[in-house]
Amino acid sequence: GQQVMQIPQYQHVQEGEDFTTYCNSSTTLSNIQWYKQRPGGHPVFLIQLVKSGEVKKQKRLTFQFGEAKKNSSLHITATQTTDVGTYFCAGGRTGIYGNKLVFGAGTILRVKS
Amino acid sequence: GAGVSQSPRYKVAKRGQDVALRCDPISGHVSLFWYQQALGQGPEFLTYFQNEAQLDKSGLPSDRFFAERPEGSVSTLKIQRTQQEDSAVYLCASSLGRVYRNTEAFFGQGTRLTVV
Numbered sequence: 001g002q003q004v005m006q007i008p009q010y011q012h013v014q015e016g017e018d019f020t021t022y023c024n025s026s027t028t029l030s031n032i033q034w035y036k037q038r039p040g041g042h043p044v045f046l047i048q049l050v051k052s053g054e055v056k057k058q059k060r061l062t063f064q065f066g067e068a069k070k071n072s073s074l075h076i077t078a079t080q081t082t083d084v085g086t087y088f089c090a091g092g093r094t095g096i097y098g099n100k101l102v103f104g105a106g107t108i109l110r111v112k113s
Numbered sequence: 114g115a116g117v118s119q120s121p122r123y124k125v126a127k128r129g130q131d132v133a134l135r136c137d138p139i140s141g142h143v144s145l146f147w148y149q150q151a152l153g154q155g156p157e158f159l160t161y162f163q164n165e166a167q168l169d170k171s172g173l174p175s176d177r178f179f180a181e182r183p184e185g186s187v188s189t190l191k192i193q194r195t196q197q198e199d200s201a202v203y204l205c206a207s208s209l210g211r212v213y214r215n216t217e218a219f220f221g222q223g224t225r226l227t228v229v
Contacts, residue, residue: 006155033217042204043156045217088155100169101146101218103155 004091006104019076021107023089031092032072038085117221134190138207148204195228
């Protein structure tokens with residue numbers, strides 16, 4: 001089962017409103033990646049965070065990695081209809097042979113114009 | 114190729130039938146992953162290859178599932194005696210990274226398997 005929890009499951013916002021999705025792991029992660037999946041499409045890589053407390057920005061998107069490397073968030077400022085899709089976090093777990101990405105269940109974002 | 118290619122895109126199988134799903138990763142990518150994505154859920158890890166070596170198969174749900182990557186490029190996921198709960202989208206991803214490297218994963222379009 002999923003070991004990376006993501007909330008909310010679903011969010012419907014008015015165009016121009018902000019949106020945030022949160023990701024929590026029960027164990028410390030080596031890194032966290034964020035992906036976007038459009039309806040009917042496949043996950044597409046957005047960004048990777050590695051350092052404790054790291055913050056990265058991509059235009060209207062802001063990604064944070066918690067100090068304990070157990071949680072992360074994605075914040076979108078002033079949503080647009082092109083932001084529609086499902087946003088997944090994926091926690092990297094280091095094993096003997098490398099990293100396994102464990103995905104959260106995703107947050108579905110719908111934007112009303 | 115330009116991206117990860119999976120075939121077939123859609124597969125309908127009768128319960129009890131065996132199926133084989135193919136993945137062509139990006140040329141030169143060392144790591145290859147298989148994930149299973151149920152409707153409305155995130156991808157769930159099945160197995161991981163580094164070149165031809167299957168280093169982690171902890172996510173395979175049963176011994177009916179078998180994956181191989183004999184020459185370190187193309188991979189096949191085989192499901193024997195399919196059951197209805199096997200219905201899902203099977204995603205393949207590849208990445209350039211080797212052991213202990215964190216690099217982005219490039220996903221294929223997936224194979225949607227429906228068991229009837």
